Amino acid sequence: MASKGYPKWLLNCKEDITKSKEWNSFLHELHDAIQQQLTESHVQYFTDLSDAEKELFMQRATKAIEGGSMFRTLFGKVSTLMDQYLNEDVARQLMEEYPLDTKSDLIIEGAEEGAVSLLRRWPEMKVKLHICLNQPLPANIRALGWRLYLNNPKFRKTYVDILNGNPRSAISPLDLEISQKCEQLLNTEPTLSDLKGSVGAFYGMKAVLSYHHTRMRTKSRLRDIDYMLVVPFVLVALPNLSRREPAPGRIVAQMVEEYLVYLDSRPGYVIDSGSEMHNEEMKGFVDKVGGHLQTLYPDVSRMISKTYVPAKEKIVATEKGSQALLNEGLTGLIRPLIRTMFVGYLKSETLLFVWDQYVIGLDVAGFSNEWLAVITATIFGLLADKLQDAQSPSALENVLMKECPRLTVSQFQYEIKRHHYRDLYAMLTHDQKAAMPVLDPTQAENPPWRHWHNDLIPPYTKPQDRRKAREEREAERERLLQQQREAEQAKRDLDDKERKEEEDEYMQVVAAERARLEQERIQLEDQLHEERRRRLEAEQRAEEELQRLRMEVETLKRQKPKSPAPSVYSVASYMSRVLLPPPPTPASHISSLPVIQEMHTPSRQQTPADQTDTFMFDFIRRMRISMDKIAHGEGSDSEVLNRATEGYVRQNIEDLKKAQYEVFGKRLNPGEFELMTPQQQQEASDKMMQLIQRWREDRRAVELGI
Structure with missing residues (x-):
């Protein structure tokens, strides 16, 4: 590539052309034609004209000499040099770079590269794409052509400003639902x-639809048609999209x-919202498709009419009735096709071919409607054999859904070239052939000045008067532009005010919800503190009881026996009477703590101290078992608690991954977060915690049925 994006062979060709004698002769003839216009318009110098007037004079002068011998000579010179330099560049690539492509492929790539560079330099030359009628556009020319025809910098600037200012406002409240539907469509649609x-592709499609929903300012969901209509634009951008990022x-x-x-530019029958205006447009479109079918595929039109004719009326159906039935049947078949612009019916390659012709005809009135009618009729014509076997309207629709994805570009090209190409090309080139005032009498095919319709010749004016008038026009134009800027600024201010009010209302709702959740959290914490207090009191009472029992045991040890040999049974009876566990507390959430059964008569080898130690160990063990059951549950309760805990852990991990995607746009690699500065780490952590907290609140609200 050479500088400024032009191929080197094209720059060399331009340099050679500008040095040729044919170019100098052409410039001389062009200068004479412009000078003739200046004389007829009573203008002394070309520099006195405004930019728009200069362009008009240039166009008229070029049109005046377009059919002359000098123009044809220069055209032949340009064609020869372009062919020569392009072939030389391809030969150099074959000799030096050893490419894998064939020579034909390299020539086509070079021509595409040159065409793209010229279109970028002169966007108004997009009308030259009309020569691609009935031909699929190459990927790079398709992307540029769609960009030139579907151009509105205001939409792009508004979107970019929102992303730079408040990216959250470019995301729909139903973004999750939109994401799920996009993923489902991309994974399940065969075409x-x-x-x-x-x-x-998924993230691009989701971002476009989410922003589109925010612009609609509605709480209703997007229609399925909106999801289908964004698909062609994703297909065009696919070469520039990563499959992993x-x-x-x-x-x-x-x-x-x-x-x-x-x-904004699609026809009403594509919108098809059910209004009376759209119904009229749909009726006109169906009439146009029916006319093509009756002319080119009469068997299909008769078959559709028969399918929709009731059995008792087949005998008495008149010609007018047949036409009405045909329109009725076509309306039911065409509506699903045209509302999605064939998305979901045609495979990607064929769909882009149809959309290419639709887009390059947007600047010609009536062409897009005629093209869509031709494509619709051609689909029915190509599927005539398959449609013959259908016996009901639903069977016809099933045939369309099943067989349309099998149609190829070459089939459409053949039918269009055979029946429609001449009329369609005439529509595209009609405005280009429209007569401009030809100022050179030697080049005019008709008597001179015929296109002025006998207008009066303007009076002669002095240069200073023309200059003054031009200044007044400029001042008036500047005043109108200033009014337009003020109106746009007022509209932006109003939009900002409405957006701010909506944000304030949303923040109030969020604050109220947070306050409610905070109140619930405080109540739960109070309940937890109360439960802890009760448990501590129970433990304290148990400890006091144990201490009392120890003291009694010590007292018994110090007492001197009154009888020479106290009965073992009396000691056991006393121990079983005094060493009972304390009563259960209500805070334990269990009906009762384990009760120590009556102790058996100890063997003669155990002393009272051994019995006390055994009792203490058994009591502490049972207390530990009771606390474990209170904390972790028992049986099925323990399994439910474990599953709930695992679910919360997995949910926290998923929230963290999702927050990384939202904040960084990707998953962080190990150690990547530690490489950030402390400030960046703090900001990223705050953003991720805000997102995780919001998602938790949303899930909590769903669980509570809010």
Whole structure:
């Protein structure tokens, strides 16, 4: 590539052309044509004209000499030099770079590269894409062509400003639902196999639809049609999307601009909202499709009419009735096709071919409607054999869903070239052939000045008067521009105010919800403290009882026996009477603590001290078992508690991963977080904790049925 994005062979060709005698002769003739216009317009110098007037004079002069011999000579020279330099560049690549592509592929790539560079330099030359009628556009030319035709910098600037200012406002409240539907569509739709598993395609599609939903300012969900109509723009951007990484912001902004421009410019029968205006447009479109079917595929039209004719009316059906039945049947078959612009019916390659022709005809009135009608009729014509076996409207719809993905680009090209190409190309080039005032009498095919319709010749004016008038026009234009800027600023201020009010209302709702959750947390903490207090009191009472028992045992040890040999049975009876466990506390949430059964008569080898130690060990062991049951549950309760704990742990891990995607746009590698500065770590941690806390509150609200 050479400087400024132009191929080197194209720059060399330009340099050679500008040095040729054919170019100098052409410039001389062009200068004479411009001078003739200046004389006829009573303008002394070309520099006195405004930029718009200069462009108009140049166009008229070029049109005047376009059919002359000098123009044809220069055209032949340009064609020869371009062919020569392009072939030389391809030969050099074959000799020096050893490419894997064939020579034909390299020539096509070089021509595409040159065309793209010229279109970027002169976007108004997009009308030259009309020569690609009935031909699928190459990927790089398709991306640039769609960008030029679906162009509205205001949409892109608004989206970029929102991302730079408050990215959260570009995300719909139903973003999770939109994400799920996008993933389901990409994974289940057979015609979108090229997009299945692509992370970039998924994130790009989700971002466009989420922003589109925020612009609608509605709480209702997006329609299924909105999901289908964004697919072609994702397919066009697919070469620039990674299958493993989210879509770059630049690509998403381009998709947003093209998608919004298309939604604003699509015909009413594509919108098909059920209003009377759209019904009229749908009726006109169906009539147009029916006309093509009756002319080119009469068997299909008769079959559709028969399918929708009731049995008792088949005999008395008139010609007018047949036409009405055909329109009724076509309406039911066409509506699903045209509302999605064939998305879901045609495979990706064929779908992009249909959309290519639709896009390059957007600047020609009536072409897009005619093209869609031709494609719809051609689909029915190509599936005529399959449709013959259908016996009901539902069977016809099933045939369309099953057989449309099998249609190829070459089938459409053949039918269009055979029946429609001449009329469609005439529509595209009609405005280009429209007559401009030809100022050179030697080049005019008709008598001169015919297109002025006998207008009066303007009076002669002095240069200072023209300059004054031009200054007044400039001042008026500046005043209108200033009014427009003020109106736009007022509209932006109003939008900002409304957005701020909505944010304040949302923040109030969030604050109220947080206050409620905080109150619940405080209540739960109070209950927990009370439970702890009760447990401590129970433990303290048990400890006091143990201490009392120890003291009594010590007292018994110090007492001197009154009889020479006290009965063992009397000691055991006394121990079983005094060494009973304390009563259970209500805070334990268990019906009763384990009760020590009546002790058996100890053997003659155990002393009272041994009995006390055994009792203490047994009592402490039972206390530990009781506390474990209180804390961890028992049986099925323990399993439920363990499963709930594992669920909370997994949920926290998923929230952390999701928060990393939201904040960093990717999963962090091990050690990557430690490489950040402390300030960056703190900011990222705060953002992730805010997201995790919000998700927890949302789940809590769902569980409570709020």
